[in-house]
Amino acid sequence: MxxxxxxxxxxxxxxxxxxxxxxxxxxxxxxxxxxxxxxxxxxxxxxxxxxxxxxxxxxxxxxxxxxxxxxxxxxxxxxxxxxxxxxxxxxxxxxxxxxxxxxxxxxxxxxxxxxxxxxxxxxxxxTNPRFKPKEKKSTDDSASVDNASVSNKFRGGDLIFNRLLHDKTVDRAQVVIGYEDRFTGIHEIAFNEFKKVHDHEYGVPMHRLRYFKINGRTVWDRTKKLDILTGSEQEDRISNGVDQEMPLIQGLYRFDPLLEQWVQQPHISLISDDTRTPSTNDTCLPQQCQFLTWNILFDYHHSSLIYTKERYQSILQTLKSLQPDLICLQEVTRTFLNLLLNEMWLQENNYYIIIKQSIINSEQNKSYGQLILMKNFRPRSFTICPLDISKNNDNTTEITNTNATKEIIIARFGLSTKVTIDIVNLHLHSNRSRNANDKRCQTLENLFKQFNTKNYMLIGDFNFGDYDVKEQNMLEKYSNDIHDLWKDTYDIEQNPGFTYDPSRNICARITSDTQINRRFDRYLIHTLYNLYYSIQHLNMIGIDTIPIDPMNNDDDKRINQSDHYGLQLLINFQTRTISHRSALVVLPTTEHWPLIEEYREKYDPSFNRWPPHINILWPFFDLNGCEDDEENILVPLRMLLSHCESFNAEVNQIDTFIENNISFMKLNEKSQDNVKNLYEQIKNLFPQCCTNKRNSYNPHMTIAQFENEEQRNQAQSTLTLNKPFEFPVQYLYILQRSLDDDTTSFQITYQLPLGSVLQPLHSQQLNSFHPKLQQFFQMMSLYENEQSYNRKQDKLNKLASCFDQIFNKDSLHCFTHEFLSYGSFRIGINGQDLDTVFVLNEIKSNDEKTNFDETLLEMKNKPNGMSNHIVNLLEMQINGCLKDEIFYSRKIEALFPIILIVFNDMTKVEISVQVPTNKEQHGDEKRSENASNYDKYINGVHDIEHLLVHVRSPPIFQHLLTFIRNWAQHVGIYGQAFGYLGGYSWAVLCAYICRSFLSSIKSLSTIEQFSIDDFFSLVEKFFSTYANFNWTSEVVRLHSTSYKQTTHSEQKSMHNRGTMRILSPISPYNNTGRTTTNSTRDLIIQEFQRVVDLLNRVNTITTKDKANALKLILELNNDFPNQTIQSLLQLTLSCENVNDLDEWIGWLKSRLAHFMNGMENECHLIIQTQNSIEYQSNNTEALYSIGFQLNEELISEKRNFTYFLNKLLDQFNQYPNRKETMKISYKLIGIHDWKLARMQPKPQRTRK
Incomplete structure (x- = not known):
């Protein structure tokens, strides 16, 4: 600079x-x-x-x-x-x-x-009396006018021209001159093209100059006596708006271009508004709506310091540049109102404005108030009423407490013809008011209670921050229903959102008594089941200072536009409907459809629209695939279903509802109880979908609908069931159709599994895929064998039983626990280990605390006290119950402590211990109106559940993920610890393909008869998509856009960490590929392209060709080291026994990422990492290698290489649990020596 x-x-x-x-x-x-x-x-x-x-x-x-x-x-x-x-x-x-x-x-x-x-x-x-101007009495009736002082003399156009001509701080290319032609009126000309009369024969005399504009803003106007450039004031009558002042009363106004004035509009109050009356288009908010709230600071205090004239002009320019759809202003005075009403952009853009009487009377009463401005729409009703600070139980919207001095504006708008939202512009009591905390709390509680059955937003200056305890406790009390949009969008620890910031804001520094930064200004929203929203943008405006003199950018002569920053919000509203075009159902397996359809085809008029089904909820939510569907409908539903085990349903007879002539297949008593229990739980989750209040739920499968009793009697003899049949209820299905007419059939939109784990692929005999696809998976050994799965299930059951002995309802009243699987076992695919999580949750209980409760509550107040105590208890319990079955176990320190167990049959189980307290919530997770007991975040578990709602059909996803994981392991690009993609990243990539490219699921047979051709098409899409994906700039995300914005620090950790950005579908949307480097990313892309090239070379016409192509993909080998590698760093780890060696290798894996980043970023080396550890046959020694594209001599000469290598080795010396027998050595060798060593007869190596 x-x-x-x-x-x-x-x-x-x-x-x-x-x-x-x-x-x-x-x-x-x-x-x-x-x-x-x-x-x-x-x-x-x-x-x-x-x-x-x-x-x-x-x-x-x-x-x-x-x-x-x-x-x-x-x-x-x-x-x-x-x-x-x-x-x-x-x-x-x-x-x-x-x-x-x-x-x-x-x-x-x-x-x-x-x-x-x-x-x-x-x-x-x-002040010198000798030079005091003499007063002259005017012959007019107006008040006498003092002679203007020299300082207020209005400067002429020639002086302004000269200033602009010679002032180097002004970009003259942005200056426009307005001048008057005697015959044709006002014209505009660029400053650089302007000629004076003595400079050119067609020059303009200086006395004809009428105005100057810079960047479109008028800075000098002869007619209006406006001069912003030189600091000479407008005449008092202009700056105060007296000559432009119009008679106003409280109400709604709109500018009439024919009358050229603001005209009051008719309106009705909220209490007179019948919300059953549909909203008209001109009273509806736009679907994507830009809001702005701003306390613009009145000037009754510190007037000489806050330069209100300059601030107001700048605020108006900001409003003009943004032109929000809905503007809420606080601390508005008549002076600002007059300036605002004269703004051309406001008059020309069809703005409506609600004006309070306190603004109109502000000059007489030194008062101020709020405004609401609306662009192209008006409120269907509104009310201006006092803030209710009384302690009463009156739940009416019309507040009549006349003792309150502050007022609020409540304006109601449509979001659709049937759905409304109330917008409240409020300004709560400041700390200068007596008992301000109590007043604010009481006001909020009254508002929350009065509006509890409505969609509404509270917008404005709340006058308290995030560390004002009373107010925050009040918000916490209603946190299930009231959402603070800043907190929904940002982590306030990283982006506190101080809209009142004396540390940076000059005006706030002047007006603040405490100099404490606070988040005064907020958007709070309460939505019902019929409305959802997504935040596209939320940020503060008016942060930069403005020059007091526009021609002088001196830092000492600057001011902020207000003592508050404005808060701009861009939000998408969508109304959610409950529609007969959508249903949540049970579907019998297709093997029974011929029997069922034989009846339906004859007697059921809905045969072509509906598949055979049992309704759970119909009508159901009309889903459109947006993120809010996932957060508020699908994820809560799947979390509920994860606690409902699958069951078999038996149909044993055909029965009839005589009152409406409907015949149906009836479940036996046990099956009815299972379905009814499922219904009751889902009904509690979605009560708004239960429209039939008169009749109890009776699960049935309709097969015939008759117009009258006579038709029913004629068909009765044919409606018999020869023998019962049974089918598994492993999934619920969401069916939807696009049109209401009878020609449109229902299709499967989502397939949601029951139970905490998906059915493993090997056991899906009844819900089988096409036989040829199953044969292919069996031939390629892609299915997990039943013995392996049963061993894991056995360990899971035994550990759960073991933990239930000490953590149960008798021993604990203030805590509950869960022991769950996650990872590959939860998804139902073959994996090496069994990943589990033990969760302890504190609950509110009226029962007397047990001794165990007292111990845990005491531990909670100690850093890591409860966590360490729980881990010790679990270890003691495991060793006590399963000692004879365990080969070895150890504790691993991590963000969540881990207990690693290896059983005698070599089944490896990891137990992650999560002990959240009341304060340790998953802060970025947005709670929905359908929040339930199942939505508390559990690391690993919720990540899987959010994934499953995106895949549409879990069985198809399971097959694709199994195939892709097996391929990635074969070619050496699997493993997060080695800089490649881990299991969850591959799962996200597969889910994205299923969501984006899976053909329409017309019926259950589409899933159950999923063929090799269908599967090949999905695999081909996988490789072509990611081979051509722009990994340097694009992000893989399962939802199209996230309502959550990221702060700068979040972007740094989430997006820039890792060169392949594959975002988790759960807030805060972390990058699952965060360990990837440029080198490993390029290797992964090369493998994607390698498959694409393979598929281009081979025939893929027939089903047999496609099966062969799939086989060739899986037969591709690991190309380590590839042809570009010239040298390798080989690390040798040795220990006394295999247990210590596994621990030693675990430490190596945790240190590799930093070393690889150093090699790439500081040493500028291109590397290839081995994606497995080579165990020697004695299982007490292991090798690991990293390849480089330079030879060993050049590598050795790099000083940074030696530095990072020594730093890596030092990490092993610092390992807290290191034993003397734990050793590490290294050697840097050329590629030929490395290959030669591999050719020598050595003890057999195994890769893990």
Whole structure:
């Protein structure tokens, strides 16, 4: 910045600087140059007859700048005896001038000193009685007008032109001049094209100049006596808006372009508004709505310090640039209102405005108030009423407490014809009010209670921050229903959102008594089941300071637009309907469809629209695939179903509802109980979908509908069931159709599994895929064998039983626990280990605390106390119950402590221990209106559940993920610890393909008969999509856009960490590929492309061709080290036994990421990492290698390489559990030596 400034100064000549000084002066004649001996003398006349003079040598400095160092005898003096300053004022001016000269250096611009002196003179009030202007009585009825002081003299167009011509701070390309032609009226011309009358035959006389604009903003206007450039004030009658003031009363206004004035509009109050009446289009908010709330700061205090005139103009410019759909302003006065009403952008863009009486009367009462402005729509009703701070139970919306002094505006709008939302613009009591905390709390509680059956938003200045305990406790009390949008969007620890910030805001520093930063301004929203929203943008505006003088950007002469920052919100509203086009159902397996359809085809008119089914909820939510569907409908539903085990349903007879002539297949009693139990739980989750309040739920499968009893009797003899049949209920299905007409069939939108784990692929005999696809998976050994799965299930059951012995309802009243699986076992695919999580949750209980409760509650207050205590208890319990079955176990320190167990049959189980407290909630997870006991975040578990709602059909997803994981492991690009993608990243990639490319699921047979051709198409899409994906700039996300914005620090950790950005579908949307580097990313992309090239080479026409192509993909080998590798770093780890070796290897894996980043970012090396550990046959030694594209000599010469290698080795020395027998060594060898060593007869190696 300094270099740029210096460069600009050298291009300014002495003559240019003299001319630029003229723009500071009242007239060009006030700068005179005359000969004085060998020098020229400059005399500059300033306001109040003050003169600055100096000498200069024109021959020596004609090409130099006008600086202190280039002039002689710089003086200040009175021009004559007519100087109006008294002795004290004159002494102050001289002292100020001397101080400026003393502080100046040789490069200081003389123009800046003259400008500062002139500004000081303009601020000097003349008190010398000799020069007090005489008053003249006017013959008019108006009040007498004082003679304008010199400081308020309006400058002419020629002076403004000269200032713009010579002022280097103004971009003259952005200046437009308005001038009057005698015959054709007002014209505009660019400043650089303007010619004076004596410069060109068609030049314009200066007296015809009417206005100047800079960047579209009028800065000088002769007619309006507006002069922002030189600081001369508008005439008082203009700045105060007196001549533009119109008679107003409280109400709704709109500008009438025909009448050219604001006209009051008719309206009704909230209490008179029947919400059953549909909303008209002109009373509905736009679906994507831009809000702005801003406390603009009245000027009854600190008026001389906060420069309200300049602030108001700047605020109006900001509003003009944004033109929000709905604006809520606080602390508005009549002065600002008058300026606002005269804004052309407001008049021309069809804005409506609700004005309070306190604003209209503000000049008489020193009051202020709120405004609501609406662009292109009006409220269907509104009410202005006092803030209710009384303690009463009145739940009416119309508040009638006349003792309150503050008021709120409540305006109601439509979001659709049937759904409304109330917008409340409020300004709660400040701390200067007596008992402000209590008043704010009582106001909020009254509002929450009065609006509890409505969609509404509370917008404005709440006058408390996130550390005001009483108010925050009040918000916490209603947190299930009231959402603070800033907290929904940001982590306030990283982005606190201080809209009142004395540490940065100049106005806030002036108005604050405490100098404490607070988040005063907020958007709070309460939504019902019929409305959902997504936040597209939420940020603060008005953060930057503005110059008090637009022509002077001096940091000492700047101010903020208000003591509050504005809060801009871009939000998408969508109304959710419950529709007969959507249903939640049970489907029998397709093997029974021929029997069922035989009846339906004859007797059921809905045969072509509906598949055979049992309704759970119909009508159901009309889902459209947006993120809110997932958060508020699908995830809560899946979490509920994860606690409902699958069961078999048996149909044993055909029965009839005589009252409506409907025949149906009836479940046996046990099956009915199972379905009814499922229904009751789902009904509690979605009560709004239960429209039939009269009849109890009776699960049935309709097969015939008759118009009358006679038809029913005629068919009765054919409606018999020869023998019962049974089918598994492993999934619920959401069916939808796009149209209401009878020709449109229901299709499967989502397939949601029951139970905590998905059915493993090997056991899906009844819900089987196409036989040829199953044969292919069996031939390629992709299914997990039943013995392996049963071993894991056995360990899970035994550990659960073991933990139930000490954590149960008798031992604990204040806590509950869960023991759940996650990872590959929960998804139902083959994995090496069994990943589990033990969760302890604190609950509110009215029962007496047990001794165990007391112990845990005491531990909770100690850092990691409860967590360590639980881990110790679990270890003791495991060793006590399962000691004879365990080969070894150990504890691993991590974010959540882990207990690792290896059983005698080599089944490995990891138990992650999560012990959240009341304060440790998953802060970024947005709670929905359908929040339940199942939505508390559990690391690993919820990640899987959010994934499953995206895949549409879990069995298809299971097959795709199994295939892709097996391929990735074969080719050496699997493993997060080695810089590649871990299991969850591959799962997200597969879910994205299923969501994006899975063909329409027309019926259950589409899933159950999913063929090799269908599967090949999905696999082909997987590789072509990711081979061509722009990994450097794009992000893989399962939802199209996230309502959650990220702060700068979140972006750094979430997006920039890792070169492949594959976002988790659960807030805060962390990057699951965070360990990838440029080198490993390129290797992964190469493998994607390798498959694409393979598929381009081979035939893929017939089913047999496609099966062969799939086989070739799985037969691709690990290319480590590839042809580009010239040297390798080989690490050798050794221990006394296999247990210690596994622990030692675990430490290596945890250290590799930092080492690989150092190699790439600091040493600038391209690397290839091995994705497995080579165990020697004795299982006490293991090898791991990293390849480089430089030979060993060049690598050794890199100082950074040695530094990072030593740092890696030091990490092993610092391992807290290291034993003397745990050793590590390394060698850097060339590729030929490495391969030669592999060819020598050595003990057999195994890869893990």
């Amino acid at each position: 300094a270099e740029n400034t210096k460069s600009t100064e050298t291009t300014t000549t002495f003559t240019d600087d003299l001319e630029s000084i003229r723009c500071v002066l009242r007239s060009d004649d006030h700068l005179q140059i005359q000969q004085s001996g060998d020098y020229e003398q400059v005399r500059i006349k300033l306001d109040h007859d003050i003169q600055i003079s100096f000498l200069f040598d024109s021959l020596q400095i004609v090409s130099q700048s006008l600086t202190i160092d280039n002039v002689l005898e710089l003086r200040i003096s009175k021009g004559s005896s007519k100087c109006p300053l008294n002795q004290e004022q004159w002494a102050d001016i001289r002292k100020y001038f001397d101080e400026l000269v003393r502080k100046a250096d040789k490069t200081t611009s003389l123009r800046s000193i003259i400008q500062l002196i002139q500004d000081q003179l303009l601020r000097t009030k003349i």
